[in-house]
Amino acid sequence: MMNDNRIELIPLVGFPLVHTGDDIPNLIISVFDEQSIELHSGDIVVVTHSIISIAEGKLYHLEDVEASDRAREISEEIGSSPERVEVALKEAREILREKPVLITKTQHGIITDFSGVDESNAPPNMLTALPDDPDKTARSISDVLSEKMGFKVPVIITDTQGRPWRKGAVNLAIGVAGMSPFKYNVGKKDLHGHELQGSLVCLADQVAAATELVMGQAGEGIPVVIVRGIKFDYGDGSATQILRSDSENLFT
Amino acid sequence: MMNDNRIELIPLVGFPLVHTGDDIPNLIISVFDEQSIELHSGDIVVVTHSIISIAEGKLYHLEDVEASDRAREISEEIGSSPERVEVALKEAREILREKPVLITKTQHGIITDFSGVDESNAPPNMLTALPDDPDKTARSISDVLSEKMGFKVPVIITDTQGRPWRKGAVNLAIGVAGMSPFKYNVGKKDLHGHELQGSLVCLADQVAAATELVMGQAGEGIPVVIVRGIKFDYGDGSATQILRSDSENLFT
Numbered sequence: 001m002m003n004d005n006r007i008e009l010i011p012l013v014g015f016p017l018v019h020t021g022d023d024i025p026n027l028i029i030s031v032f033d034e035q036s037i038e039l040h041s042g043d044i045v046v047v048t049h050s051i052i053s054i055a056e057g058k059l060y061h062l063e064d065v066e067a068s069d070r071a072r073e074i075s076e077e078i079g080s081s082p083e084r085v086e087v088a089l090k091e092a093r094e095i096l097r098e099k100p101v102l103i104t105k106t107q108h109g110i111i112t113d114f115s116g117v118d119e120s121n122a123p124p125n126m127l128t129a130l131p132d133d134p135d136k137t138a139r140s141i142s143d144v145l146s147e148k149m150g151f152k153v154p155v156i157i158t159d160t161q162g163r164p165w166r167k168g169a170v171n172l173a174i175g176v177a178g179m180s181p182f183k184y185n186v187g188k189k190d191l192h193g194h195e196l197q198g199s200l201v202c203l204a205d206q207v208a209a210a211t212e213l214v215m216g217q218a219g220e221g222i223p224v225v226i227v228r229g230i231k232f233d234y235g236d237g238s239a240t241q242i243l244r245s246d247s248e249n250l251f252t
Numbered sequence: 253m254m255n256d257n258r259i260e261l262i263p264l265v266g267f268p269l270v271h272t273g274d275d276i277p278n279l280i281i282s283v284f285d286e287q288s289i290e291l292h293s294g295d296i297v298v299v300t301h302s303i304i305s306i307a308e309g310k311l312y313h314l315e316d317v318e319a320s321d322r323a324r325e326i327s328e329e330i331g332s333s334p335e336r337v338e339v340a341l342k343e344a345r346e347i348l349r350e351k352p353v354l355i356t357k358t359q360h361g362i363i364t365d366f367s368g369v370d371e372s373n374a375p376p377n378m379l380t381a382l383p384d385d386p387d388k389t390a391r392s393i394s395d396v397l398s399e400k401m402g403f404k405v406p407v408i409i410t411d412t413q414g415r416p417w418r419k420g421a422v423n424l425a426i427g428v429a430g431m432s433p434f435k436y437n438v439g440k441k442d443l444h445g446h447e448l449q450g451s452l453v454c455l456a457d458q459v460a461a462a463t464e465l466v467m468g469q470a471g472e473g474i475p476v477v478i479v480r481g482i483k484f485d486y487g488d489g490s491a492t493q494i495l496r497s498d499s500e501n502l503f504t
Binding site: 250 | 262263265363415416419421433435452455457462464474483493494496
C-alpha cells in the first residue's frame with residue numbers, strides 16, 4: 001500500500017495558549033523541539049489566524065466597544081451582538097449587505113461576514129479581528145522557520161468564512177508566503193491528450209480547507225498544522241493575489 | 253512524532269480509463285483488490301465526478317451539438333467554444349450571468365460556471381456534463397462498498413468550481429452519501445470556555461478541497477482518493493443540503 005502520492009496533515013498538538021506579544025514563529029519552533037517534530041523540505045506550515053490576531057493584539061475588549069445606533073439596529077435585525085457588529089463596521093472598508101448576514105469588504109479587500117470579527121477563541125470578553133497584514137505575518141513566520149530549518153518553509157494563515165450560495169463555512173487562506181497560492185494547469189494535457197484551458201486552481205484555499213479538518217473549529221487547541229506531500233510552486237506569492245479586483249468581482 | 257490526529261489522503265493510482273456503461277463501484281473494488289488496499293472503518297471514499305459523468309453517459313459529442321445564435325453570441329463575448337456554451341445553456345435551469353463568465357443554476361440547483369460542462373478529462377471531441385443525480389450515485393457507490401467491506405463507507409463526489417469573489421477554482425462536494433456534509437460546532441466550548449455560536453462548517457466541501465491536492469486537475473489519472481482519520485457524523489446526508497435555498501442565497 002505504499003504510494004508516493006499520499007498527503008499527510010499533521011496537527012501540532014499541545015500548542016500553548018497564546019497571549020498578546022507572544023512571538024509566534026519561535027513558539028512554533030519550541031513546540032517542534034518539545035515534540036521532536038522535524039519539518040521536511042516541501043512541508044507547508046498552516047496557522048489559524050486567531051493566534052496571530054491575539055499575538056498581534058488585534059483584540060477588542062467588549063467593555064471598550066460602544067455600539068453605535070446603526071450597529072444596534074443591524075444587530076437587532078440579524079441577531080448578533082451589537083459589539084460584534086460595531087467592531088465589524090469599524091474594520092470594514094465597505095458594507096456590502098446588512099441582512100441576513102453582515103457582509104463587508106475589509107481593509108485588506110477581503111469580502112467576508114462580520115469583517116472576520118469573531119467571538120470564538122478570543123480571550124474572555126474580547127473579540128478578535130483579522131490581523132492587519134496577514135501576508136506580512138506569513139512572511140515573517142516563513143522567514144524564521146526557513147532560517148531555522150535551512151530550507152524554504154512556506155506558510156499559510158487561515159480564516160473560516162461563509163460562502164454566498166453554499167451553506168457552511170470553509171477555511172480559506174488570508175495570508176500566504178513562500179509559495180504561489182495557485183496551481184496553473186494550463187498547458188498540461190488531460191488523460192485524453194487535450195490541452196486544458198483556464199484551469200487556475202486555488203491551491204492555498206484547498207490547503208487551508210484541508211487543515212481545518214484537523215484544526216477543528218472549537219476548543220481542540222490545534223492552531224498549527226503541517227501539510228506534507230503536496231506539489232506546489234515555491235515563489236513570492238501572497239493571499240492578496242487570491243482576491244478578485246472590483247472589475248472581476250462577480251458578487252458586488 | 254506519533255499522533256492520533258493526523259489525516260491521510262491516499263490516492264488510488266492506476267485507475268483504468270473509464271467508459272460509458274462501466275460499473276464504477278465495482279471498478280473501485282477491483283482496483284482496491286489489485287493493489288491490496290484495505291479500507292478502514294472511518295475512511296471516506298472521494299470520487300471526481302468526471303468518471304461518473306462518463307460512466308453514466310452524461311456526454312455530448314461536439315459534432316452533435318448545434319450552437320444556437322445565443323450560444324454563439326455568448327461564446328464570442330467570453331471566448332469559450334460555442335458548443336460548450338450551448339450545452340451549458342441546455343443543462344441550466346436559470347442563467348445568472350453571461351459575462352465575464354457564464355454562471356448558471358443547474359437542474360440540481362447548483363450555481364456554477366458553464367453548468368459544470370467541461371472539456372477536460374472528457375473522451376476526445378466530447379464534453380462532460382454533471383451527473384443527473386450525484387447524491388444518488390454517491391449512495392449507490394456507498395452501498396456497494398459498505399456491503400463489500402462490512403462497515404459503512406461514506407462517499408463524496410466532487411467538481412472543481414470557481415468562486416464569485418476569489419480567484420482560482422476549488423474542489424467541492426456535489427454528491428454525498430453515508431455522512432452529514434456538515435460539522436456543527438454549536439454547543440462546544442472554545443479554548444476559553446465560551447459557547448460557540450453558529451459555527452456550521454461544510455466538512456464535505458473541505459474534504460473535497462483536500463482531495464484535489466492529490467487528484468490534480470490534469471492528466472494525473474487519480475479519480476479516487478481515500479480520506480483517513482477525519483471526524484465526521486455518519487448519517488443520511490446529501491450534497492443537496494449544502495445548496496442555499498433562493499431565500500438564503502446571498503448571490504442572486
